[in-house]
Amino acid sequence: MGMGRPRAFDADAALDRAMDVFWRHGYEGTTIAQLTEAMSINPPSLYAAFGSKEGLLKAALDRYTEKRDAWMDKVLNAQTAHEVAERFLMEHADAQTDPANPPGCLLVQGGLACGTGSENVPFELAARRTRTEDQLRERFVRAKAEHDLGENVDPATLARYLSAVTSGMCVMASSGATRETLREIAAVSLKAFEEQTKG
Amino acid sequence: MGMGRPRAFDADAALDRAMDVFWRHGYEGTTIAQLTEAMSINPPSLYAAFGSKEGLLKAALDRYTEKRDAWMDKVLNAQTAHEVAERFLMEHADAQTDPANPPGCLLVQGGLACGTGSENVPFELAARRTRTEDQLRERFVRAKAEHDLGENVDPATLARYLSAVTSGMCVMASSGATRETLREIAAVSLKAFEEQTKG
DNA sequence: CCACATCTGTAGCGAACACTACAGATATCT
DNA sequence: AGATATCTGTAGTGTTCGCTACAGATGTGG
Numbered sequence: 001m002g003m004g005r006p007r008a009f010d011a012d013a014a015l016d017r018a019m020d021v022f023w024r025h026g027y028e029g030t031t032i033a034q035l036t037e038a039m040s041i042n043p044p045s046l047y048a049a050f051g052s053k054e055g056l057l058k059a060a061l062d063r064y065t066e067k068r069d070a071w072m073d074k075v076l077n078a079q080t081a082h083e084v085a086e087r088f089l090m091e092h093a094d095a096q097t098d099p100a101n102p103p104g105c106l107l108v109q110g111g112l113a114c115g116t117g118s119e120n121v122p123f124e125l126a127a128r129r130t131r132t133e134d135q136l137r138e139r140f141v142r143a144k145a146e147h148d149l150g151e152n153v154d155p156a157t158l159a160r161y162l163s164a165v166t167s168g169m170c171v172m173a174s175s176g177a178t179r180e181t182l183r184e185i186a187a188v189s190l191k192a193f194e195e196q197t198k199g
Numbered sequence: 200m201g202m203g204r205p206r207a208f209d210a211d212a213a214l215d216r217a218m219d220v221f222w223r224h225g226y227e228g229t230t231i232a233q234l235t236e237a238m239s240i241n242p243p244s245l246y247a248a249f250g251s252k253e254g255l256l257k258a259a260l261d262r263y264t265e266k267r268d269a270w271m272d273k274v275l276n277a278q279t280a281h282e283v284a285e286r287f288l289m290e291h292a293d294a295q296t297d298p299a300n301p302p303g304c305l306l307v308q309g310g311l312a313c314g315t316g317s318e319n320v321p322f323e324l325a326a327r328r329t330r331t332e333d334q335l336r337e338r339f340v341r342a343k344a345e346h347d348l349g350e351n352v353d354p355a356t357l358a359r360y361l362s363a364v365t366s367g368m369c370v371m372a373s374s375g376a377t378r379e380t381l382r383e384i385a386a387v388s389l390k391a392f393e394e395q396t397k398g
Numbered sequence: 399c400c401a402c403a404t405c406t407g408t409a410g411c412g413a414a415c416a417c418t419a420c421a422g423a424t425a426t427c428t
Numbered sequence: 429a430g431a432t433a434t435c436t437g438t439a440g441t442g443t444t445c446g447c448t449a450c451a452g453a454t455g456t457g458g
Contacts, residue, residue, distance in 0.1 A: 004434025
């Protein structure tokens with residue numbers, strides 16, 4: 001028995017193209033026609049490989065999360081909690097205004113509110129955002145154990161705060177905020193972080 | 200010559216219904232069928248009154264802005280810049296988790312990234328968000344003139360920071376953040392504000 | 399009460415949507 | 429080489445989308 005005709009396109013490269021389209025137009029604003037054109041494949045190939053439009057989004061999110069994890073490792077490996085916060089904020093300001101990508105972040109621009117039948121999409125995006133928040137919180141728990149953060153500091157609050165600020169930066173990036181503007185916001189936020197860790 | 204059959208529905212009440220649907224499902228996730236059902240009218244009435252789906256959104260946004268302006272007046276009329284920031288943040292935390300409305304804010308949940316043909320929607324929402332930011336900035340300019348804020352404080356930075364935080368709160372509210380969580384974030388943000396106004 | 403202007407409800411328009419049937423192509427395994 | 433399994437491209441499928449033609453209803457002005 002044979003193994004069948006092999007796939008003629010690179011799945012990861014195609015996912016990168018799909019990611020860009022979802023990122024730029026949101027899940028519901030993206031059409032299969034746009035996706036197949038960007039991925040340079042025909043609909044049957046898309047459906048054979050990813051099952052459905054939502055399946056393709058999840059595959060793209062998986063790939064996005066992979067890249068993000070590598071990036072988060074760099075952030076989390078900073079020596080101090082303060083430096084973690086600084087890197088997190090500043091790298092976000094840069095990433096969200098990187099001309100290589102659409103503005104903002106796929107996990108926000110992908111869709112906060114969707115129509116009937118796509119309720120799962122905002123939920124899926126939220127789960128990935130929560131993951132980042134969890135990583136930050138765990139890092140701050142460690143910092144607390146290492147006496148890098150004081151006893152009366154709440155790691156969950158810090159993580160939620162940073163997560164909120166970077167989500168807000170996504171919103172501003174989507175409406176044209178420059179890298180400098182986002183860095184300014186990041187700098188102010190960092191002061192709140194400092195103040196919070198003193199208390 | 201006669202003046203024609205009068206409209207049988209209340210336009211403002213209908214707009215409130217439409218606002219809720221756009222808010223909950225986003226512009227692109229909302230269908231005309233959902234709108235007409237929520238508004239208790241038929242499509243021809245909708246199109247006679249508002250022109251198009253996008254026209255209806257703009258009308259709903261105008262009504263939203265009206266209410267928001269009344270609300271912002273209360274915020275901006277606070278005695279000090281610090282109290283303006285506090286009210287702005289805390290009222291946002293409450294409004295975004297008010298069970299009378301969908302979570303978050305129409306100006307964010309309405310749609311950050313839209314499909315081809317609806318590019319105008321994110322732009323329109325962003326313009327309304329900028330309006331709030333402008334109101335804050337002007338208030339801080341005044342505070343500076345009144346020596347309520349120091350000479351080396353940048354009103355634009357403060358306004359942008361508060362705008363970013365509340366936008367981030369919208370994202371968190373859309374994924375189920377509680378009122379207490381948002382208030383916590385608001386409290387941390389307020390510390391950044393205080394710190395920023397000292398410098 | 400009549401002419402007119404506008405609204406309302408039914409019913410359905412063309413277009414675009416996500417998705418797929420099918421036939422031919424291309425690999426593997428024996 | 430032959431059988432088989434999977435992919436690819438063409439050309440659609442049924443459904444839903446935003447929107448509207450039309451006829452009847454309901455008000456105003458003369």
